[in-house]
Amino acid sequence: MDREPEELQFLGLLGIYKESSKVIFTWRKVFTKITLSLILPLTFIFLAQIQISELIFSKIIKNEVALDGTRSGTPSYDRLTNRISSEWTTFWLFKAAYFIFFLIFSLLSTSAVVYSVASIYTAKELTFKKVMTVVPKVWKRLMITFLWNFIIVFFYNIVAAFFFILALIAIGPGDVRPVVLYVLLVLYFSGLVYISVVWHLASVISVLEDFKGIQAMIKSKALIKGNKWLGCAIFVKLNLAFIFIQFGFEKLVVHGEELGMGSRVLYGMVYFFLLLILFLFGLVVQSVFYFVCKSYHHESIDKSCLADHLEVYLGDYEPLTGKDIQLEQYHV
Structure with missing residues (x-):
């Protein structure tokens, strides 16, 4: 990064996007290799599971329709029942396998990109070989942070469901009920977005600081103060782009039989x-946003300490202590 730490706090939404794009294009050789080795399989896994899940699910629906028109107790009915049961088992086993592989490549990609951006920031020599040496030593810390986020989201949904049910019981039928439910939905999704932003920043913290799991989430919550709306705006915009791509892929590729095979393949390549x-841009933005938050809190990052920390990854893992990363404050 060409900017001084003091300048990063003034970056807005577009500024972060521009800074992230500059990082990618300046170091395109390394990021291209990271993309081909980690992010490309991640992308393929995600899109392939949409197509395969649709094929399996369509067979299930077809057999269930046939089952509805078959008399119970007949050999045909029993065969269809066994086939549907087998297909549901296949469907959920496939989903489980997809989730495991997607999570692994997601954590590996995050580790590689965060390490690369931090190395660029400290003006360290950055090579793809170094990145791939570090990745296996970092992703386990990210896994712990992910598991804690999963636990938090799980209990958040339980509490939200409780309040939804309580509101339905307390209000009863009437014109007020839709308004209350709408307000609760807005509050629910606002909370979910905030938790997601905290988690993404905690993922960067798990790589660059001596925090992981719930400690990284708490640290992220404190670090995001003052930039909460900026972080939420970034998250919402990137996820809207993600939803647009997913919707387009399902509409024009998965369910685009009328377009013909040639057009479907072309659209598939475009959305891929x-x-x-x-994926690449989002991970770089996530890393740059971390440095923006540090700068906002007037924590001048000691590049030599951070560089030493990154170099330790090439040997035995030893994360920075609090005094190494909680750096001296500067005054603007």
Whole structure:
């Protein structure tokens, strides 16, 4: 990064996007290799599971329709029942396998990109070989942070469901009920977005600081103060782009039989490329946003300490202590 730490706090939404794009294009050789080795499989896994899930699910629906028109107790009925049961088992086993592989490549990609951006910031020599040496030592810390986020979201949904049910019981039928439910939905999704932003920043913290799991989430919550709306805006915009790509892929590729095979393949390539770029760009933005938050809190990052920390990854893992990363404050 060419900017001084003091300047990063003044970056807005577009500024972060521009800074992230500059990082990618300046170091395109390294990021291209990271993309091809980690983000490309991640993209392929995500889009392939949409197509495969649709194929399995369509067979289930077809057999269930046939089952409805078959008399119970007949051999045909029993065969269809066994086939549907087998297909549901296949469907959920496939989903479980997809989730595991998607999570692994997601954590590996995050580790690689965060390490690369931090190395660029400290003006360290950055090579793809170094990145791939570090990645296996970092992703386990990210896994712990992810599990804590999963636990938090799980209990958040339980509490939200409780309040939804309580509101339905307390209000009863009437014109007021839709308004209350709408307000609760807005509050629910606002909370979910905030938790997601905290988690993404905690993922960067898990790589660059001596925090992981719930400690990283708490640290992220404190660090995001003052930039909460900026973080939420970034998250919402990137996820809207993600939803657009997913919707387009399902509409024009998965369910685009009327377009013909040639057009479907072409659209599939376009959406594959868009999602590939979005994954890379989102991870770089996530890393740059961390440095923006540090700068906002007037924590001048000691580049030598951070560089030493990154170099330790090439040997035995030893994260920075609090005094190494909680750096001296500067005054603007």
